[in-house]
Amino acid sequence: MDIQGFRKDYKKPVLSRKTLAVDPFSQFEHWFKDACAAELLEPNAMTLSTVNKDGQPSSRTVLLKFFDQNGFVFYTNYKSRKAGEIAENNRVALLFPWIKIARQVAITGIAEEVSAAESARYFSSRPRESQLGAWISRQSSVLSSRQMLMLEFEKIKKKFLEGEIPLPDFWGGYRVRPQTVEFWQGQTSRLHDRFLYTLDSDGQWSLERLAP
Numbered sequence: 001m002d003i004q005g006f007r008k009d010y011k012k013p014v015l016s017r018k019t020l021a022v023d024p025f026s027q028f029e030h031w032f033k034d035a036c037a038a039e040l041l042e043p044n045a046m047t048l049s050t051v052n053k054d055g056q057p058s059s060r061t062v063l064l065k066f067f068d069q070n071g072f073v074f075y076t077n078y079k080s081r082k083a084g085e086i087a088e089n090n091r092v093a094l095l096f097p098w099i100k101i102a103r104q105v106a107i108t109g110i111a112e113e114v115s116a117a118e119s120a121r122y123f124s125s126r127p128r129e130s131q132l133g134a135w136i137s138r139q140s141s142v143l144s145s146r147q148m149l150m151l152e153f154e155k156i157k158k159k160f161l162e163g164e165i166p167l168p169d170f171w172g173g174y175r176v177r178p179q180t181v182e183f184w185q186g187q188t189s190r191l192h193d194r195f196l197y198t199l200d201s202d203g204q205w206s207l208e209r210l211a212p
Contacts, residue, residue, distance in 0.1 A: 009188050009189070010102040010186030010187055011187075011188055012102055012185050014187065015183070015193035015195060017207060017209065020183070020195055020207065023197070023205050024178065024181035024183075024197040024205060025067070025068065025069050027181075027183060028105060028181065031098075031103060031105065031183065032067075034101065034103075035096075035098045038098075038100060040101070042063065043096075043098065044063050045061050045062075045063055045064075046061070046062060046064050046074075046094045046095060046096050047059050047061055047095040047097065048060055048061070048062045048074065048093075048094055049092060049093040049095070050082050050086055050089070050092050051089050051091070052088055052089070053088045053089065058081065058082075060082065062074040062082075064096075065173070070177065071109065071175040071178060072107065072109075072175070072176045072178070073114060073118075073173050073174065073176075074176075075119065075122060075123075075171070076139070076172075076173075076174070077134070077138075077140075077170060078113075078171060078172060079138065079139065079140075079170050080140045081139075081140040083174075090112065091108070091110060092109065092110075092176055093108050093109075094106070094109075102185060102186030103183070103184065103185050103186070104183075105181065105183055105184070106181070106182040106184065107178045107180070107181050107182075108179055109176045109177050109178040109179045110176070110179065111177075112174065112177065113174060113175075114175050116167070116172065119167060119171070122173065123171070131165040132153065132156050134168055134171045135156045135165070135168055178199065179199050180198050180199070181197045182195065182196045182197075183195050187212075191212050192212040193209075193212075194210040194211070194212060195207060195208070195209055195210070196210050
């Protein structure tokens with residue numbers, strides 16, 4: 001299959017420094033609202049990249065569940081591969097690939113566990129079957145068959161047949177505190193707009209335009 005000819009020339013309003021917010025969180029909120037308004041599939045889907053102790057990177061898609069001035073939050077199994085790699089090296093990267101609107105947001109930062117109370121609040125808001133699924137999925141471990149997985153699911157449904165389902169002690173959230181946030185917007189002739197926010201040692205954000 002010949003894919004060398006695959007290309008699309010983007011035509012978007014030019015980004016300029018004066019049109020961007022003074023901090024990346026406000027700018028992200030603005031772009032996130034645009035992504036939602038464009039009816040993108042899972043606008044909160046983001047690629048999370050981690051690196052293990054041997055320097056081998058790995059990436060997967062997770063869902064952003066909360067963001068504010070303190071960072072970007074997602075939830076997972078604390079015994080998963082991603083969690084193990086974060087324990088070894090908590091420097092991570094996030095990428096929001098909003099291809100339909102020719103935008104990307106790339107983030108680098110430090111991942112840290114959120115509090116158990118914060119995880120419990122989010123867990124209680126999940127659909128009941130998603131709560132049950134968290135209990136039986138030994139994420140990233142070898143699974144002999146889907147049938148075995150469904151058998152475990154039926155067992156846990158019977159165990160928690162009535163009442164609230166408690167938060168598993170091996171499940172919770174991470175907050176990624178950003179150190180850099182890049183906003184990318186496609187332009188014609190591959191002369192894309194790129195602006196990088198960088199956090200300095202005093203907690204202040206600087207903003208620079210990058211070459212495409």
